[in-house]
Amino acid sequence: MNISEHTAQAHADKTVGEPLVKNAKMSMRGVNVFYADKQAIYGVDLDIGRNEVIAMIGPSGCGKSTFLRCLNRMNDTIDICRVEGKLMLENQDIYDPSLDVVPLRARVGMVFQKPNPFPKSIYDNVAYGPRIHGLASRRTELDEIVETSLRKAGLWDEVKDRLHGPGTGLSGGQQQRLCIARTIAVSPEVILMDEPCSALDPIATAKIEELIAELSENYTIAIVTHSMQQAARVSHRTAYFHLGKLIEVNDTEKVFTNPDHDLTEAYITGRFG
Amino acid sequence: MDKLHLDRHISRQFNVELEALRTQLLEMGGLVEQQVTDAVASIESGDTALAEKVIVNEDRVDDFEIELDEQATLVLARRQPAASDLRLVLAVIKAVRDLERIGDEAQKVAKMAIALSGEGANRRGATELRHIGASVLTMMNQGLDAFARFDAEAALRVVEADESVDREYKTAIREMVTYMMEDPREISRVMNVLWALRALERIGDHVRNICEHVVYLVRGLDIRHISLDEAEAKILNQ
Amino acid sequence: MTSAESTIEKVNKNLARRYRAEQRFRLYGILSVLFGLSCLVVLFTDIIGKGYKGFVSTEIYLTVDLSSDDLGISDPEVENAFMQADFEGAIKRALYARLDVTDRRAKRALNALISSGASYALRDQVKRQPELLDSSHGFWLLADDDVDTWYKSVDSKSPFTGRLSDEQLTWLQTLDFSGELRTALNTTFFTSGDSREPEMAGIMGAALGSFFTVLVTLLLSFPIGVAAAVYLEEYAPKNRWTDLIEVNINNLAAVPSIIFGLLGLAIFINFFEMPRSIPLVGGLVLTLMTLPTIIISSRAAIKAVPPSIREAALGLGASKMQMVMHHVLPLAMPGMLTGAIIGMAQALGETAPLLMIGMVAFVVDLPGGVMDAATALPVQIFLWADSPERAFVEKTSAAIMVLLGFLFLMNALAVWLRRRLERRW
Numbered sequence: 001m002n003i004s005e006h007t008a009q010a011h012a013d014k015t016v017g018e019p020l021v022k023n024a025k026m027s028m029r030g031v032n033v034f035y036a037d038k039q040a041i042y043g044v045d046l047d048i049g050r051n052e053v054i055a056m057i058g059p060s061g062c063g064k065s066t067f068l069r070c071l072n073r074m075n076d077t078i079d080i081c082r083v084e085g086k087l088m089l090e091n092q093d094i095y096d097p098s099l100d101v102v103p104l105r106a107r108v109g110m111v112f113q114k115p116n117p118f119p120k121s122i123y124d125n126v127a128y129g130p131r132i133h134g135l136a137s138r139r140t141e142l143d144e145i146v147e148t149s150l151r152k153a154g155l156w157d158e159v160k161d162r163l164h165g166p167g168t169g170l171s172g173g174q175q176q177r178l179c180i181a182r183t184i185a186v187s188p189e190v191i192l193m194d195e196p197c198s199a200l201d202p203i204a205t206a207k208i209e210e211l212i213a214e215l216s217e218n219y220t221i222a223i224v225t226h227s228m229q230q231a232a233r234v235s236h237r238t239a240y241f242h243l244g245k246l247i248e249v250n251d252t253e254k255v256f257t258n259p260d261h262d263l264t265e266a267y268i269t270g271r272f273g
Numbered sequence: 274m275d276k277l278h279l280d281r282h283i284s285r286q287f288n289v290e291l292e293a294l295r296t297q298l299l300e301m302g303g304l305v306e307q308q309v310t311d312a313v314a315s316i317e318s319g320d321t322a323l324a325e326k327v328i329v330n331e332d333r334v335d336d337f338e339i340e341l342d343e344q345a346t347l348v349l350a351r352r353q354p355a356a357s358d359l360r361l362v363l364a365v366i367k368a369v370r371d372l373e374r375i376g377d378e379a380q381k382v383a384k385m386a387i388a389l390s391g392e393g394a395n396r397r398g399a400t401e402l403r404h405i406g407a408s409v410l411t412m413m414n415q416g417l418d419a420f421a422r423f424d425a426e427a428a429l430r431v432v433e434a435d436e437s438v439d440r441e442y443k444t445a446i447r448e449m450v451t452y453m454m455e456d457p458r459e460i461s462r463v464m465n466v467l468w469a470l471r472a473l474e475r476i477g478d479h480v481r482n483i484c485e486h487v488v489y490l491v492r493g494l495d496i497r498h499i500s501l502d503e504a505e506a507k508i509l510n511q
Numbered sequence: 512m513t514s515a516e517s518t519i520e521k522v523n524k525n526l527a528r529r530y531r532a533e534q535r536f537r538l539y540g541i542l543s544v545l546f547g548l549s550c551l552v553v554l555f556t557d558i559i560g561k562g563y564k565g566f567v568s569t570e571i572y573l574t575v576d577l578s579s580d581d582l583g584i585s586d587p588e589v590e591n592a593f594m595q596a597d598f599e600g601a602i603k604r605a606l607y608a609r610l611d612v613t614d615r616r617a618k619r620a621l622n623a624l625i626s627s628g629a630s631y632a633l634r635d636q637v638k639r640q641p642e643l644l645d646s647s648h649g650f651w652l653l654a655d656d657d658v659d660t661w662y663k664s665v666d667s668k669s670p671f672t673g674r675l676s677d678e679q680l681t682w683l684q685t686l687d688f689s690g691e692l693r694t695a696l697n698t699t700f701f702t703s704g705d706s707r708e709p710e711m712a713g714i715m716g717a718a719l720g721s722f723f724t725v726l727v728t729l730l731l732s733f734p735i736g737v738a739a740a741v742y743l744e745e746y747a748p749k750n751r752w753t754d755l756i757e758v759n760i761n762n763l764a765a766v767p768s769i770i771f772g773l774l775g776l777a778i779f780i781n782f783f784e785m786p787r788s789i790p791l792v793g794g795l796v797l798t799l800m801t802l803p804t805i806i807i808s809s810r811a812a813i814k815a816v817p818p819s820i821r822e823a824a825l826g827l828g829a830s831k832m833q834m835v836m837h838h839v840l841p842l843a844m845p846g847m848l849t850g851a852i853i854g855m856a857q858a859l860g861e862t863a864p865l866l867m868i869g870m871v872a873f874v875v876d877l878p879g880g881v882m883d884a885a886t887a888l889p890v891q892i893f894l895w896a897d898s899p900e901r902a903f904v905e906k907t908s909a910a911i912m913v914l915l916g917f918l919f920l921m922n923a924l925a926v927w928l929r930r931r932l933e934r935r936w
Contacts, residue, residue, distance in 0.1 A: 077821075116817070116819035
C-alpha cells in the first residue's frame with residue numbers, strides 16, 4: 001500500500017470496531033471541523049464511556065488533537081476554526097451557543113503537551129482554578145483542596161515542604177504532575193490529555209502513566225499520544241485517526257493484537273511509507 | 274487479510290529480522306520434516322542406519338530451537354512488535370516448541386524402528402504404520418506450506434486432516450489389540466508398533482497445533498480447544 | 512578517492528584563506544564598534560569639557576554695611592520691609608569703599624562687575640537671618656557673567672576679556688590677588704528658572720516643565736497604549752480593518768515629530784482653545800507621539816507570553832479577561848514598562864512638537880503645575896544655544912549634561928525594572 005491507496009481507503013471507509021458504547025459520558029455524532037476552508041475532521045462518531053481511558057492515536061496531522069480540543073471548546077481560541085456536529089457531555093450540548101465555556105472547562109479539564117505551570121508558587125498554581133471558580137470560601141478549605149489535589153497527583157510528598165516555591169522550579173515530570181493536580185483541583189468529570197508525556201523522560205512518563213491508571217477510577221480520561229506503547233499501556237479503548245477520519249475504535253487489547261482495519265495495522269506495526 | 278506485508282516496515286532492519294525469523298523457522302520445519310520422513314521410512318524398511326541418522330540429527334533440531342527462541346526474544350525486546358508482527362513472533366515461538374516435540378517423536382519412531390528390526394520378519398502393523406506415517410507426512414508438508422504462505426484456509430484443511438489421522442489411529446489401536454489377543458507371544462513386538470503409532474499420532478497433533486498458530490497469525494483468531502465446526506464458523510464470521 | 516588530493520588535503524589548503532576571511536570579518540565589526548565609540552567619546556568630551564564650568568559660578572567677597580537706616584528698613588517685622596529695602600545701594604557702597612572709587616563713570620563701570628541678582632540673594636539671606644541687620648558682614652556675592660567668563664579663563668594663556676575694560680580688569684586683578692574672588696557651586700543653576708542674565712539662569716524651570724510634560728504623557732499614553740495593545744492582541748478579530756489599524760500604527764511611529772506638533776497646535780490650541788506653552792498641551796502632543804511606540808512594544812511583549820500559559824489558564828476555565836489580567840499582563844509587564852520608559856525618554860528629548868505649541872517661551876517663573884506656562888529641557892537647550900552671550904555656551908552644555916543624565920537614569924530604570932519584574936518560565 002502506498003499513501004494514495006491509504007488515502008482512498010480512508011475516505012471510502014466508515015469507522016470500524018465499536019465507536020459507540022452504552023451509558024456514555026460524552027458522545028459525539030457527525031463531528032466535522034474546518035480550519036477556514038480546509039476540513040480537518042470528517043464526520044466522526046464516537047462515545048467516551050464513564051471512567052474509561054480512551055487513547056487517540058494516529059500519524060501527525062490526523063486530527064486527533066483537533067478532535068480532543070473540540071471536547072472542551074479549546075478550539076474557540078482559533079478564529080478560523082469551525083466545528084459542526086453534535087457533541088454532548090451527558091445531557092449538555094457542548095456547542096450550544098448559549099452555553100458558557102467557563103463552567104464547561106471546569107467540567108472538562110485539560111492537560112497539555114508541554115508542562116505549563118504558571119510562573120507562580122506551587123500552591124498558587126493548584127489554587128488558581130478553585131479561586132477563579134470560587135470553590136473555596138475559606139483559606140483552610142483552599143488549603144485542603146490544594147493538598148488533596150497534590151496527593152491525587154502523587155506530588156504531595158515531593159512538594160509539601162516547598163508549597164510556596166516556584167512551580168517552574170520543579171523537574172519536567174513534576175511540573176506535568178503539578179499541571180494534572182491543577183486540573184483536578186476544580187474536580188472535573190473528564191480530563192483531556194494532549195500528549196502529556198511527549199516532553200518527559202521514561203521514568204517521569206511511567207509515573208504519569210501510573211497516575212492515569214489511578215485517576216481512571218474517578219475520572220473519564222481521553223488521551224492523545226504519539227507513543228503507541230503508551231496507548232497500549234494506559235488505555236481501555238483505542239481510537240485510530242487517519243487524515244481526519246476516525247478509522248477504528250476497539251478495545252485496546254484488540255487494537256494492539258489484531259486490529260480490524262488495515263490502516264490501523266499498518267500504523268501500529270510501523271508500516272507506513 | 275492474507276498478506277502480512279512483512280517487507281513494508283519503515284525500519285528495514287525490522288523487515289530483515291522478521292523475515293529471518295520466518296525463514297529460519299521454515300528451515301527448521303524442513304529439517305524436522307526430513308526427520309519424520311526418515312523415521313517413517315526406517316520403520317517401514319527396517320533400515321537401522323537411517324534410524325541411527327534420525328537419532329543423531331535430533332541434536333540439530335534442538336540447536337535450531339535454541340537459536341530461534343533467542344532471535345524471537347531479541348525481536349520482542351528490541352521492537353516491541355504489535356498486531357501482526359506480534360502474532361508472527363508469538364506464532365514462531367510456539368511453532369518452534371511444537372517442531373521440537375515433533376523432532377522428539379520422530380526420534381522415538383526411529384528408536385522403535387531399531388527395536389522392531391531385531392524382532393524377525395513378522396511385520397504385523399506395518400500397513401497401519403505406513404498408512405498413518407504417510408498421512409502425517411502429508412499433514413506435515415501441508416502445514417509447513419501453510420505457514421510459509423501464511424494461508425489460513427490451507428492450515429484449516431490440515432486441522433481437518435488431523436481429525437482423520439486420529440480416527441485412523443483409533444482403528445489401528447483396535448487392530449493391534451486384536452493382534453495381541455490372537456497371539457500373546459507377539460505382545461512386546463506389537464507394543465513397539467503401538468509406541469510408534471502413538472508417536473506418529475502425536476506428530477499429527479503437533480502439526481495441528483502449528484496450523485492453529487498459523488490461523489492465529491493470519492487471522493488473529495484463537496481456534497484451540499474448540500471443535501472444527503466451531504473453528505470454521507469463527508473464521509467464516511470474521 | 513580517485514583524485515590525487517584527499518578531501519582533508521583540500522580542506523587544509525583552504526583553511527588559511529578561511530581563517531583570514533574570518534579575521535577580516537571580525538575586524539570590520541571591531542572597527543564599526545570603535546567608530547561608534549569614538550564619536551560618543553568626542554561628543555561627551557566636548558560637552559563635558561564645556562559644560563562642567565556651568566555648574567560653578569564666580570563670586571566676589573564684599574563687606575557690606577547693613578545699617579537699617581541706609582537700607583530703609585524701619586521695622587523688620589513689617590511685611591514687604593525687605594522687598595523695598597535698598598540692598599543694591601548697600602552693595603554698591605561696599606564696592607566703592609573696597610576699591611576707593613569716587614568718579615561717576617568709574618562707579619558705573621564698577622557696578623557692572625556685580626550681578627544684578629546679587630542684591631536679591633543678599634536680601635534673601637538677611638531676611639532669613641534678621642540678626643545680621645545693623646552691622647557689617649562679609650558676603651560672597653555673585654559676579655556678573657563677563658567677570659565669570661574672564662575668571663574661569665584667567666589661568667589660560669589668553670584670558671577671555673570680552674566687554675571688560677582695562678580699568679575693570681585692574682580691579683578684578685586686585686580682588687583676585689587679595690583672594691576676594693572665588694568660584695563656588697552654582698546653586699542658582701539648579702534652583703531657578705530662565706533669565707536674561709547668564710549668571711542668573713537656571714534649569715529648574717525647564718526641568719519642572721519637562722517633568723510635568725512627561726508626567727502627563729506617561730499617565731495618558733501608558734494606560735491607553737496598553738489597553739490598545741491588549742485589545743489588538745487578544746480581542747480584535749483578524750480581518751482587513753485590524754490589518755489596516757496595525758499598518759497605520761506602524762506608520763504613525765515613523766511620522767516626524769513636528770507633524771504631531773502641528774496637529775497639537777491645530778487641535779488642542781486652535782480648536783479646544785487651551786492656553787499655549789503649558790505642559791498639559793505638551794503632554795497631550797507627546798502622548799500622540801509616543802503612543803505608537805508604546806503600543807508596538809506592548810504588543811510585542813504580549814506576543815512573547817508563551818501560548819502554553821494562555822492555554823493553561825483557559826483550560827482551567829478562566830475567562831478571557833481573567834487570562835489577560837492574571838497571566839498575560841503580569842508576564843508582559845516588564846516588556847511593556849521598558850517600552851513605556853523608552854517612549855518617555857524619547858518624549859523627554861523631543862523638541863520639535865513643543866516648539867509648535869509654544870513651549871519655547873521665555874519663562875522665568877518656576878511652573879507649579881500642568882497648567883502653568885513652562886518650557887522643557889531640550890527647548891531650554893535650544894534657547895540658550897541661540898543666545899548671544901558668551902556665558903550661555905557653558906550653560907547650554909551643562910543643560911545637555913543634565914538632560915543626558917536624566918535619559919541615562921530612565922534607561923537604567925528600564926533595565927532595572929526588567930531585571931526585577933521578569934519572571935522565568
